[in-house]
Amino acid sequence: MNLNSLTKTNGEWLRALGPDADIVISSRIRLARNLSSFPFTNRVNAHQKAEIETYLKGRLEAVDFEPRLSYLNLAALSTLDRLLLVERQLISRELANSEGPRGVAFAPNEIISVMVNEEDHIRLQVIRSGFSLDEAWQEADRLDDKLEEKVPYAFSEELGYLTACPTNVGTGLRASVMLHLPALVLIKQIEKVFRALQKINLAVRGLYGEGSRASGDFYQISNQVTLGKSETTIINEIRDVIPNIVNYERQARQALTRESRPLVLDRVQRAFGTLKSAAMMTSEETMDLLSSVRLGVNLGLLDDINITEVNELFIHTQPAHLQKLIGRELDSDERNSERARFLRNRLREIDPQVN
Amino acid sequence: MQCQNCTQPATVHVTEILNGQKKVKHFCPACAEKQELLKQQDKNLTAILQSVIGQHVGGKTDELSRLTCPSCGIKYMEFKAAGRCGCPEDYQVFREPLLSLLERIHRGNRHVGKVPHHAVKHAALQSELRDLRQQLRSAVEREAYEEAARLRDLIRQKENADEPQ
Numbered sequence: 036m037n038l039n040s041l042t043k044t045n046g047e048w049l050r051a052l053g054p055d056a057d058i059v060i061s062s063r064i065r066l067a068r069n070l071s072s073f074p075f076t077n078r079v080n081a082h083q084k085a086e087i088e089t090y091l092k093g094r095l096e097a098v099d100f101e102p103r104l105s106y107l108n109l110a111a112l113s114t115l116d117r118l119l120l121v122e123r124q125l126i127s128r129e130l131a132n133s134e135g136p137r138g139v140a141f142a143p144n145e146i147i148s149v150m151v152n153e154e155d156h157i158r159l160q161v162i163r164s165g166f167s168l169d170e171a172w173q174e175a176d177r178l179d180d181k182l183e184e185k186v187p188y189a190f191s192e193e194l195g196y197l198t199a200c201p202t203n204v205g206t207g208l209r210a211s212v213m214l215h216l217p218a219l220v221l222i223k224q225i226e227k228v229f230r231a232l233q234k235i236n237l238a239v240r241g242l243y244g245e246g247s248r249a250s251g252d253f254y255q256i257s258n259q260v261t262l263g264k265s266e267t268t269i270i271n272e273i274r275d276v277i278p279n280i281v282n283y284e285r286q287a288r289q290a291l292t293r294e295s296r297p298l299v300l301d302r303v304q305r306a307f308g309t310l311k312s313a314a315m316m317t318s319e320e321t322m323d324l325l326s327s328v329r330l331g332v333n334l335g336l337l338d339d340i341n342i343t344e345v346n347e348l349f350i351h352t353q354p355a356h357l358q359k360l361i362g363r364e365l366d367s368d369e370r371n372s373e374r375a376r377f378l379r380n381r382l383r384e385i386d387p388q389v390n
Numbered sequence: 391m392q393c394q395n396c397t398q399p400a401t402v403h404v405t406e407i408l409n410g411q412k413k414v415k416h417f418c419p420a421c422a423e424k425q426e427l428l429k430q431q432d433k434n435l436t437a438i439l440q441s442v443i444g445q446h447v448g449g450k451t452d453e454l455s456r457l458t459c460p461s462c463g464i465k466y467m468e469f470k471a472a473g474r475c476g477c478p479e480d481y482q483v484f485r486e487p488l489l490s491l492l493e494r495i496h497r498g499n500r501h502v503g504k505v506p507h508h509a510v511k512h513a514a515l516q517s518e519l520r521d522l523r524q525q526l527r528s529a530v531e532r533e534a535y536e537e538a539a540r541l542r543d544l545i546r547q548k549e550n551a552d553e554p555q
Contacts, residue, residue, distance in 0.1 A: 069478060071478055073477070074461075074462040074476055074477040075462075075474065075475060075476060075477055075478075077472070077474050077476070078462050078463075078464060078476040078477060154474070176504070179504075179506075183506045183507075183508050184508055187508070188506050189478035190505075190506050190510070191478075191481060191482075191501070192501070192505070192510070193500060193501060194481055194492070194499075194500075194501050195501030195503055195504075196501075196506075197475075197478040197481055198475075199474045199475055200473065200474050200475075201473075201475065201488060201491055201492055201495060202495055204481070204492065205496065205498075205501045205503060206501070206503040206504065208503070259495075260495075260496045260497065260498070261496065262492055262495075262496035262498050262499065262500070262501060263496050263497065263498015263499065263500060263501075263502060264498065264502065264503070265502050265503045265504075266503045266504055
């Protein structure tokens with residue numbers, strides 16, 4: 036598989052087509068599974084790790100499931116290629132940075148991916164655009180059933196799916212929804228939302244999961260409890276709370292346009308202006324400016340660009356994507372000037388009036 | 391300060407409060423012992439501490455710290471330090487401390503979600519095979535060769551049926 040071709044397309048989850056896609060970026064389901072006859076990844080020896088990889092690669096390539104999955108051996112990839120997969124949310128940063136035999140099987144539409152030899156032997160994920168947790172779960176459940184016909188999972192009737200970390204045991208399910216909440220950040224109500232979510236045992240994280248900063252005003256909301264509740268209950272608990280946050284963000288957006296329209300307009304246009312003309316641009320600043328642009332488009336304050344194009348810029352300006360698009364490895368200063376140049380050119384293509 | 395009963399230095403000081411009246415008495419260890427003011431173990435601070443810890447957690451920690459998974463070799467203390475199990479068996483081996491940990495994390499300790507039908511069938515078959523092998527061993531010991539042959543064939547048949555397609 037030629038990874039360079041990935042930069043020419045976008046994962047389905049980035050297309051901004053799903054329900055409430057102006058605020059809900061994506062919905063994700065992750066299932067943790069392990070083989071019953073091997074130690075967990077943290078305790079296997081090199082020989083066993085290779086054995087697990089070969090075994091699971093075979094099963095994943097042969098699984099009776101549409102769309103077909105193709106397997107990538109991650110150990111054979113460059114650091115840059117692995118980072119590209121992280122940015123596309125196909126693999127975790129932990130898997131990219133770990134060592135030894137490991138890989139990922141994914142479908143061409145990038146909705147489904149299965150990581151091999153992560154913290155658990157198998158990490159199956161489905162990621163969809165917009166607010167569609169149920170569809171994501173159905174897809175994950177279907178693949179899990181098919182895989183389970185061929186792969187003996189570690190399972191106990193009492194404790195469910197057995198995982199390396201006790202925080203995942205039971206369903207092994209992490210359901211998460213990624214939200215874009217710039218207005219709540221602007222009116223300084225975001226902390227209040229977090230506290231309310233923590234009270235009902237939901238976790239809030241940044242764009243790239245655990246420990247990552249919420250740059251670009253993106254927030255991932257997910258369950259923490261995996262044992263003692265069914266998959267449906269866990270998913271429903273998240274699904275029920277999302278419309279409240281979405282409404283809260285919408286109200287905040289309305290209040291902003293009603294009460295501080297000139298200020299918001301100024302912020303949006305300055306952001307767009309900077310993106311069109313800066314000569315150096317860090318990844319962080321790009322995220323923050325694009326977040327304001329995205330807000331402006333959703334509020335009808337800016338019509339030079341559409342949401343799908345903004346979403347694409349978010350990912351194409353990430354370090355690995357940028358280097359792939361430019362066609363060579365860049366150091367950090369080079370990246371910042373190439374990123375600025377890429378943004379100027381791209382925005383000129385999107386809106387020819389820009390000069 | 392001298393013991394109030396003899397001339398030895400006083401090391402035990404007793405404060406009594408009777409009807410709101412505070413009264414302090416001073417004894418040497420010998421006189422204090424005669425008066426049974428101290429229990430034997432109280433004379434040594436280390437012993438006191440050990441006995442307190444022992445009563446509450448010491449015995450259990452000791453037992454747990456010796457616990458090792460026969461399957462993957464992880465020690466309970468290693469699991470505790472890393473927060474990760476070494477293999478699926480650990481959930482059985484460290485069952486007791488794990489259950490209370492799971493209760494704290496999830497406020498639940500029983501799976502109510504999806505069940506993988508093949509794995510369950512597989513587990514039932516595995517335990518059936520374990521039983522049959524046990525029976526086979528005892529048949530051989532009893533020199534019941536006809537029965538042993540029958541069991542051996544049955545085990546082979548079931549093992550082959552379990553081979554992944």
